[in-house]
Amino acid sequence: MFDPLEKLKEFIRHPSVSTDPRFADGMRGAQEFVAGLLGTLGFQVEVVKTALHPIILARRGGDPSWPQVIIYGHYDVQPADPLNLWQSPAFEPVVRGARLFGRGAADNKGPLMTHIAAVARLLERRPDLPLRITFMIEGEEEMGSPSFPAFLQAYQHELRQADFVYLSDTGSPRPEQIVITCGLRGLALCEVEVTGAKVDLHSGLHGGVLRNPIQALAELCASLHTPDGRVNLPGFYDDVLDVEPWERAELAKLGQSEAQYREFLGIPAFYTAQGFSPFEATRFLPTLEFNGIGGGYQGEGTKTVIPSKAFVKISCRLVPNQQPAKIRALLHRAIAERMPKDVTWRIIDQHEGMPYVVVPPDRSNTPKDQPTILARAFRATDRAVTEVFGQPPLYLREGGSVPIIADIKRVLGLDSVLMGLFLPEDNLHAPNESFHLGVMEKGMAASEKILEAIARG
Amino acid sequence: MFDPLEKLKEFIRHPSVSTDPRFADGMRGAQEFVAGLLGTLGFQVEVVKTALHPIILARRGGDPSWPQVIIYGHYDVQPADPLNLWQSPAFEPVVRGARLFGRGAADNKGPLMTHIAAVARLLERRPDLPLRITFMIEGEEEMGSPSFPAFLQAYQHELRQADFVYLSDTGSPRPEQIVITCGLRGLALCEVEVTGAKVDLHSGLHGGVLRNPIQALAELCASLHTPDGRVNLPGFYDDVLDVEPWERAELAKLGQSEAQYREFLGIPAFYTAQGFSPFEATRFLPTLEFNGIGGGYQGEGTKTVIPSKAFVKISCRLVPNQQPAKIRALLHRAIAERMPKDVTWRIIDQHEGMPYVVVPPDRSNTPKDQPTILARAFRATDRAVTEVFGQPPLYLREGGSVPIIADIKRVLGLDSVLMGLFLPEDNLHAPNESFHLGVMEKGMAASEKILEAIARG
Numbered sequence: 001m002f003d004p005l006e007k008l009k010e011f012i013r014h015p016s017v018s019t020d021p022r023f024a025d026g027m028r029g030a031q032e033f034v035a036g037l038l039g040t041l042g043f044q045v046e047v048v049k050t051a052l053h054p055i056i057l058a059r060r061g062g063d064p065s066w067p068q069v070i071i072y073g074h075y076d077v078q079p080a081d082p083l084n085l086w087q088s089p090a091f092e093p094v095v096r097g098a099r100l101f102g103r104g105a106a107d108n109k110g111p112l113m114t115h116i117a118a119v120a121r122l123l124e125r126r127p128d129l130p131l132r133i134t135f136m137i138e139g140e141e142e143m144g145s146p147s148f149p150a151f152l153q154a155y156q157h158e159l160r161q162a163d164f165v166y167l168s169d170t171g172s173p174r175p176e177q178i179v180i181t182c183g184l185r186g187l188a189l190c191e192v193e194v195t196g197a198k199v200d201l202h203s204g205l206h207g208g209v210l211r212n213p214i215q216a217l218a219e220l221c222a223s224l225h226t227p228d229g230r231v232n233l234p235g236f237y238d239d240v241l242d243v244e245p246w247e248r249a250e251l252a253k254l255g256q257s258e259a260q261y262r263e264f265l266g267i268p269a270f271y272t273a274q275g276f277s278p279f280e281a282t283r284f285l286p287t288l289e290f291n292g293i294g295g296g297y298q299g300e301g302t303k304t305v306i307p308s309k310a311f312v313k314i315s316c317r318l319v320p321n322q323q324p325a326k327i328r329a330l331l332h333r334a335i336a337e338r339m340p341k342d343v344t345w346r347i348i349d350q351h352e353g354m355p356y357v358v359v360p361p362d363r364s365n366t367p368k369d370q371p372t373i374l375a376r377a378f379r380a381t382d383r384a385v386t387e388v389f390g391q392p393p394l395y396l397r398e399g400g401s402v403p404i405i406a407d408i409k410r411v412l413g414l415d416s417v418l419m420g421l422f423l424p425e426d427n428l429h430a431p432n433e434s435f436h437l438g439v440m441e442k443g444m445a446a447s448e449k450i451l452e453a454i455a456r457g
Numbered sequence: 458m459f460d461p462l463e464k465l466k467e468f469i470r471h472p473s474v475s476t477d478p479r480f481a482d483g484m485r486g487a488q489e490f491v492a493g494l495l496g497t498l499g500f501q502v503e504v505v506k507t508a509l510h511p512i513i514l515a516r517r518g519g520d521p522s523w524p525q526v527i528i529y530g531h532y533d534v535q536p537a538d539p540l541n542l543w544q545s546p547a548f549e550p551v552v553r554g555a556r557l558f559g560r561g562a563a564d565n566k567g568p569l570m571t572h573i574a575a576v577a578r579l580l581e582r583r584p585d586l587p588l589r590i591t592f593m594i595e596g597e598e599e600m601g602s603p604s605f606p607a608f609l610q611a612y613q614h615e616l617r618q619a620d621f622v623y624l625s626d627t628g629s630p631r632p633e634q635i636v637i638t639c640g641l642r643g644l645a646l647c648e649v650e651v652t653g654a655k656v657d658l659h660s661g662l663h664g665g666v667l668r669n670p671i672q673a674l675a676e677l678c679a680s681l682h683t684p685d686g687r688v689n690l691p692g693f694y695d696d697v698l699d700v701e702p703w704e705r706a707e708l709a710k711l712g713q714s715e716a717q718y719r720e721f722l723g724i725p726a727f728y729t730a731q732g733f734s735p736f737e738a739t740r741f742l743p744t745l746e747f748n749g750i751g752g753g754y755q756g757e758g759t760k761t762v763i764p765s766k767a768f769v770k771i772s773c774r775l776v777p778n779q780q781p782a783k784i785r786a787l788l789h790r791a792i793a794e795r796m797p798k799d800v801t802w803r804i805i806d807q808h809e810g811m812p813y814v815v816v817p818p819d820r821s822n823t824p825k826d827q828p829t830i831l832a833r834a835f836r837a838t839d840r841a842v843t844e845v846f847g848q849p850p851l852y853l854r855e856g857g858s859v860p861i862i863a864d865i866k867r868v869l870g871l872d873s874v875l876m877g878l879f880l881p882e883d884n885l886h887a888p889n890e891s892f893h894l895g896v897m898e899k900g901m902a903a904s905e906k907i908l909e910a911i912a913r914g
């Protein structure tokens with residue numbers, strides 16, 4: 001059995017920044033490192049070419065009657081800039097206190113190494129374990145996984161045979177309190193461009209005869225929320241699933257302070273739909289946000305133009321069971337109805353993603369005929385986390401979107417068990433990223449128990 | 458007597474771009490050229506130093522009982538870029554057809570030379586003309602005349618002795634239809650900045666708990682107009698002078714086509730306050746326009762942030778007798794009342810300018826005790842224009858703002874006779890600027906008659 005910490009350091013020393021072509025060597029090094037490590041563990045490794053960075057598929061086959069788990073991870077990391085803010089070089093991993101510092105330590109090399117080490121220990125102890133395991137490790141996660149959906153399509157016949165997906169690429173609030181993420185918001189994005197006159201006009205010579213496109217855009221944007229903070233699109237909330245009482249209760253166990261959160265954001269007051277705490281609102285409610293707006297003169301001082309064009313970038317975060325296509329249609333209709341006839345406009349649709357939710361078996365209102373492998377996986381996870389970390393996990397939805405989870409559900413029909421292993425202090429995507437070694441050690445122990453428990457009983 | 462066309466060409470050959478330090482030689486050349494020319498005509502020339510480009514004061518004194526006119530002009534020009542769009546080099550003046558092409562031909566070297574030549578002819582013919590003339594020619598007009606108000610303050614005791622100001626730095630619609638501009642809109646500008654959270658936020662993790670500053674800004678902007686196109690600030694219209702019937706009648710004589718104007722702007726429909734044609738609205742009504750807006754992500758594609766800040770640049774065009782300070786106060790109060798309490802915001806006041814209006818003597822409702830010199834100047838202008846151009850001038854307000862005119866009124870207490878000598882086809886501020894030589898010739902004749910008529914009778 002290898003030393004997981006030393007292997008993780010070796011992994012981090014490959015500077016695998018997927019977005020920057022200057023790190024091609026680091027990408028290849030990290031990919032070969034993972035593929036090689038899984039090969040030495042007895043996995044059949046396939047390196048699947050994509051347009052940019054390959055996906056590693058590493059299989060441990062077995063009897064078709066054995067349960068099958070897909071373990072997801074990614075070997076690419078965020079850029080390390082700004083380099084001068086790192087206390088030690090980003091790609092020279094070093095332990096300080098209870099933490100290993102280095103780019104990718106928490107996102108996602110540490111958690112991925114946790115599962116690889118757990119598998120290695122387990123198979124060393126039980127070489128004949130009746131469990132089929134497929135590692136599915138991509139190299140474009142930090143770029144938005146552009147090659148991933150096509151890969152899923154191409155390999156769907158094989159991958160659909162699995163029972164569930166297992167991964168650690170989400171967070172937990174404290175080292176002793178693990179969160180199992182069981183819901184993610186979806187997305188629907190677009191840009192709206194409004195045009196007034198053909199060209200920018202002198203606001204003295206022409207001011208007073210036409211509607212300024214900034215005004216038209218402001219009037220549209222102002223119409224998209226009600227004063228109580230809800231999205232003002234008829235039908236927007238029609239498909240939103242009610243929040244179960246257990247979900248609110250679970251969230252309350254987090255014990256977060258509204259005052260501290262407000263302080264953290266630096267806002268004078270929250271602006272939250274009635275009946276929802278801020279912590280509930282980000283997880284249970286859909287949103288319509290303005291991500292950017294622009295038009296006319298934005299430089300220093302003044303320039304008295306009536307701009308020809310103005311635009312706004314809009315994103316909706318969607319919750320189960322909202323459909324991105326339906327939400328888009330509602331927005332298109334509202335824009336068409338509300339935009340005044342004295343301007344022209346167009347909508348540029350951008351990407352979208354389905355919301356995702358999985359209900360842990362013992363929280364479901366619908367009794368199941370017999371426990372599925374997924375249900376067994378959830379129960380095994382609950383047990384193992386409780387034993388190893390000393391507290392039962394919390395089952396929470398998150399406000400963010402992890403499009404690959406919804407893609408996996410959509411294309412493969414598989415749910416995911418998302419065991420959060422990084423902490424708020426881990427500085428993901430920031431200088432001085434680190435991974436908590438206590439969490440790593442416990443994570444390995446828990447993961448080993450989970451995988452053993454779901455093997456054929 | 459010199460050849461006005463040759464002298465104008467010589468003037469244009471000095472590339473006097475005031476905003477670009479690389480043209481310092483051209484600025485000095487143009488300034489010395491004008492000062493020298495006025496010196497040869499017998500004027501006492503003073504070159505008044507400013508922070509940047511000097512102001513030329515050239516005086517023809519005389520008996521204090523003689524009327525006194527200040528002739529305003531500027532010797533600086535706009536940059537000539539983009540140079541490749543010029544059919545002949547910008548600073549190598551050339552006659553093609555009825556026009557002289559070159560940067561500054563119409564703005565303002567041609568019209569200024571028209572008046573210098575008129576004065577030269579008149580004084581050659583009547584060396585003892587009982588008229589005091591002061592040329593006041595600045596070099597920073599294309600930069601917004603930053604040194605001009607302080608100059609007026611410094612020289613106010615002398616300059617206040619004059620009876621009126623006379624200039625040609627406005628336009629007329631056709632070579633045979635001269636416009637006397639008798640009103641200009643004022644200005645009040647500011648920027649409003651709204652802040653939500655301390656930093657840009659991830660719209661997934663935090664979307665749903667705070668008011669997006671773009672939303673707050675859009676709601677403010679949307680509140681600033683009523684659906685019928687009026688500015689929605691209580692008290693905004695309180696001081697607006699009623700439009701006199703003669704003003705509407707005068708404007709109607711222009712014979713402009715709304716359809717053509719709409720076509721020119723390229724808009725589906727006008728958005729004009731009820732009771733005003735588009736041509737009336739730009740001249741007689743105040744506005745509140747958004748000159749620029751910005752916030753959040755404005756690049757290609759998407760970035761799902763909730764921005765920390767958003768801003769809008771607002772300008773009000775004001776009509777007589779609105780006061781910029783009062784309008785500012787109304788806007789400040791409305792912003793304070795309307796901005797929600799869950800964001801922070803600030804207003805950055807920018808520059809302002811008074812609106813200007815002068816009522817030609819024969820249009821005034823208030824009978825005057827005895828004709829002033831100003832009234833005589835208006836009558837003389839009307840007569841001279843009618844004789845020389847074949848049609849009486851039109852007396853129109855313009856929608857633009859010429860801050861020096863309001864400054865002159867404010868500091869010196871003097872009104873201006875603005876005889877428009879450039880045409881829509883003159884390409885001011887654009888490549889292939891030119892000046893119509895027929896207008897120049899007639900302008901000289903008219904100007905000579907006007908100045909002669911206002912000399913002591």
